[in-house]
Amino acid sequence: MNTDSAFEALAHEQRRTLLLALLQSNPQDAGFESPTGHSVLTDAExxxxxxxxxxxLPTLEDDGYIEWNEKTDQIIKGPQFDEIRPLLECIASDGAE
Structure with missing residues (x-):
């Protein structure tokens, strides 16, 4: 595992949230959909x-943790996802207590 890329991937809340959602789902059956256009978005959104x-999304895809289809907004586990899985499981179990 490239520890630097794993910690960088987990350093930002949006990336952590996305990776944890993928950990909890079975994306081989159905992809995790990214947030897409609401009719009116606030500036913050x-x-x-x-x-x-x-x-x-590009950072996680470049590291191989996700595969992202930009046309459909489908996100599934990438070929390197299992490398980051132990860290995600640790984070998920820490939040469950």
């Missing part, structure tokens, strides 16, 4: 969405 699409 627009910034979050822009950051997600232009920073967080």
């Amino acid at each position: 627009q910034r979050v969405q822009t950051e997600l699409y232009h920073v967080h």
Whole structure:
């Protein structure tokens, strides 16, 4: 495991939330859908969405933790997801207590 990329992936709340959601789901059966266009977004929501699409999703995809279909907004576990799984399980179990 590339520890630096794993910790970088988990450093931001949006990336952690997305990876934890994938940990809890079975994306081979159904992909996790990213947040998509509400009819009217607040400025804050627009910034979050822009950051997600232009920073967080590409970062996670480049590291191989997710596969992202930009046309359908489908996100599934990537080929390197199992490398980060132990850290995600630790985070998930810590939050459950």
